[in-house]
Amino acid sequence: MNVLVVGSGGREHVICYCAAKSAKTDKLYCTPGNAGIAEYAECEPIGAMEFDKIVAFAKEKEIDLVIVGMDDPLVGGLVDELEAAGIRTFGPRKNAAILEGSKAFSKDLMKKYHIPTAAYENFTDPKEALAYLETAKFPIVLKADGLALGKGVLICNDLEEAKEGVKTIMLDKKFGSAGNEMVIEEFMTGREVSVLSFVDGNTIKTMTSAQDHKRAGDGDTGLNTGGMGTFSPSPFYTKEVDEFCEKYIYQATVDAMKAEGRPFKGVIFFGLMLTEDGPKVLEYNARFGDPEAQVVLPRMKNDLIEVAEACIDGTLDQIDLQFEDNAAVCVVLASEGYPVAYEKGIPIHGLEEFKKHEGYYCFHAGTKLEGEQYVTNGGRVLGITAKGANLMEARANAYAAAEWVRFDNKYMRHDIGKAIDEA
Secondary structure, three states: OEEEEEEOOHHHHHHHHHHHHOOOOOEEEEEEOOOOHHHOOEEOOOOOOOHHHHHHHHHHOOOOEEEEOOHHHHHHOHHHHHHHOOOOEEOOOHHHHHHHHOHHHHHHHHHHOOOOEOOEEEEOOHHHHHHHHOOOOOOEEEEEOOOOOOOOEEEEOOHHHHHHHHHHHHHOOOOHHHHOOEEEEEOOOOEEEEEEEEEEOOOEEEEEEEEEOOEEEOOOEEEEOOOOEEEEOOOOOOHHHHHHHHHHHHHHHHHHHHHOOOOOEEEEEEEEEEEOOEEEEEEEEOOOOOOOHHHHHHHEOOOHHHHHHHHHHOOHHHOOOOEOOOEEEEEEEEEOOOOOOOOOOOEOEOHHHHHHOOOEEEEEOOEEEEOOEEEEOOOEEEEEEEEEOOHHHHHHHHHHHHOOOEOOOEEOOOOOOHHHHHO
């Protein structure tokens, strides 16, 4: 079949890598793609939010299946547009993608259906938010309601920080219209774990666990980013935690969305906090996490295209989802200055090494080709992923592979997966 992937980052690179391996894929396309994706797919420079052009392209190329990787087009309704044109698409429709598109919606959903999460209040008036903070317990969390590239969350340690946070989100609109509404949430402590899942509207099948590192600097310091690295599985995601989440969180979320007339088909990302009172939902995403997908999908034994089709067809219950009994670690190579300001167009060297080694991957996030030379084209440049028999070995392999790659202003964290040592 002809397959089209929509997106341009490391997540879409690993999706294309898996789709290219599928026996069902005859021809693979990606819009807009990137320099690394071009190794597997024919890339077309159509932006992820150019819905009319994507639909026209899918018709022209007789696309049999579209996989939408990014959050913006999902929340904007790309799946609805493609389905209206008769094109099979993997991903939630607009009315289901609101699970990620509005934090206020998802918090209200969890409250209504008794899904464990932090206590919270929603605000559309900054004055009311400020008045509420006067009596709040600190630290506290402020969240822009809409999509903010994973950066619209502020942890405030005292009232002054919180007042500045309200100004940043609701008055200065640092995250644009995402800050028209804001969630003020209880600060939870514990281990964070990410669990991705496939959903067909009724059935949910969870993937292997992962853990992301959001802060720019070692020791979880610095600004929030889209993710500086990740590892899978999480040693903190025990059998007991899994059983609790199966009972109170995973299926409950799928059933809640169905009950609301918003059946969810695609991928639900569960961001969990393992608190003293048990696991609670930090956030939902309506697609594969990035860089979580870069450590989860390479360990999946199943054919991604088969699983995606089962989600569309409502036959996920017939899929035996399996993962390798090993581990993977991803270290993000970024441009110095990310996530604020950074140079682009810097030549990248050493990528040929990955073709010589089994179990090592280089997923492109912000790159482009100038002639035959790969150059940097974003803040997060590459996701260096390596497998190992266990997490310690995978971590050592990933950092060794990170040294194969050279470009001026290369920046990375040196403690990705360090929590493994404490498990």
